[in-house]
Amino acid sequence: MSGQWTDTHLVFRQVHPNHVDGTRPNSVAFSPMPKDEDKLSVDDSEQVTAEGCWKHFTERLGFSSAGTWAVSAGEIVDVGDLDLRKDPVVDVNDATKNNPAHCVIDFARLTSKGQRKKRAQTLAIKASERGCQFSAAK
C-alpha cells in the first residue's frame, strides 16, 4: 500500500440491493467476483461524498445500489495481503462516466477462495459496524 493512505482514510463501496440484509451488507458485497478480476471497486472519500458516489454509480453508470458503506485504509491493511490503490476511470467515449475518485482493493495476492472469503467477511463486519454512509431509501 502506498504511503498516501492514513489508517482512518475511508473508501466507499456500493452494495447491490440483493446483497444487504436490513442495514448490514452481505460478505459477497466485499468479495471481488470474476467480473472484477480480483479487484474490488471503491471510491476515495476525500474526492467524493457517500451520496455523490452513489449517484455516480446509479445515475451515470445505471447500476443498482442500496447505498454506500465504507471501510478504512487501516482496516484493509489489518486484514492482510490486500492492496489499496487509486484507479481513476477515464472513459474516452463518454466523459460522464469518468470517475477520478475510483480506487481498487486488490485481492490478487490471495491464492485461495478461503483466503479471499476471510478478507471479504472481515471487511463486511467492519463496514456493518461503521453503518450505512448513504442509503438509497433516504
Next chain:
Amino acid sequence: MTKEPFIQPRFVGPRFELHTLPLSAAKDLVAYEELVLELAKHLFREKQTDRVRVPKGFANDFSLHIEKIDSGSAMPSLVAMMASAQLFVSLPSEFAEAKDLVNAVIATEADQPFPASFPKDFYSYFNRIGRSLKDGEQIEWTPASLTNRSALTPTKRIRLARAHRETYEAEADVIGLVEELDAKKKTGILRVPGKEAISFVYDDPFFVDLKDALGNPAIHARVKGVGVFDVNDRLCSVTEIEQLDCLSHYPLVSKIDALTALSNGWLEGRGVAPSATNLDWLSSETATNFPDALEYPSIAPIEDGNVSFEWIQPHARVELEVNFADKQIELYATNLTTDEFVEHTFTHEEWRAAFERVRVLLKS
C-alpha cells in the same frame, strides 16, 4: 316443468377462451340465480301492496339451468325452469324485470347513481356474483348490446358489493402463523408478519393441519378462501377456507423462491441468474433440513449463479455457499473475537451436518 330462455352472459378472459366454464365461475351463477329469485319476489311485493307474502306457486321451484355453453369466449345459455302450476303457467313478469334491473345495476358506471328500485340490502349479492373473476376478466350480462354490455369486472364487483356497506367479500390468499385455535367454535387467529391478526373460520378437514401449525414458528399456514375486506382493501377475516397448505420455514424458503425473479445480468450487467431447477431443489432441501432451533440466515445470490446463506453477527460472519455445479456446500466463517477462520466443504447430502456446524460456530 316449463323451460324458457332467460339470459346468455358472456365470460371474457383467457380462462374462457376454450369455451369452457370453470366450476368456480358456476358459483357466480348460483349467486345470480338467488338474486334474481329474491329480487323477483321483492318486485312482486312492491306491486301488491296488500300482500305481505308472495302467493304460493309464484316461484314454483324456479331455477336457472345451463342449457349449453356457446363460443365467444364462453357464453353459457341460461334457461329458467319452473314447475307447472295452475296459477302461474309461465314465468311471472317480475323475473324478467328482476333480470333487467340487475343488468341496469351492473351497467351503472362509477359516476352514475344506482337504480332507485334496487333494494340496498341486495347489493351484498355482489359479494358472490363475480367473485371468481380474476384481473382482466369480466362477465358481460348483455353482450349483444351496442351501447352498454353490463360488464361486471372485479373492480366493479367490489364497488357494487360495498355500495351500502363498509366491507366486501373477495378471494383471500394469506400466509401467517397460526396463533390461536378454538376447536369448539372452529375459529382461529392467523398472525401475518407485519400486519394485524386475522380471524378465520375453518371446517373439520382442516383441523389436523391447523393444529400442527398452532404456535409453531417454523410452520406458516397458507390460507386460500373467502375473505372480508374493509374500505381500505385490508383483509379483516377469512369466513371460509377452501385450501390450506402448511409451509415449513416459509420466511427462509420464500426468500429463496424470490430469487427466481432474477434474470441474467442482474449484477451490473453480468450476474448469472440461478436456474429455476436449482432454486426448487434448494427450497425443498431447506424446508426439509433446516433445524427449528437455528436462526434464519440472510440469503444472497452470487454473481456466478450460486446462492449464499449468511448468518450475520456483530463480530462474526458464517456463510454456507451453495455451489450448484460442484454439488457442494462450502462453509466459511470468520470470528473477530476469537480470531478464528473456519473453512469446510460438505456434499449436497450433508445439509443437516452443515447446519449443525453453523449452529456450533454461532455459539462460539
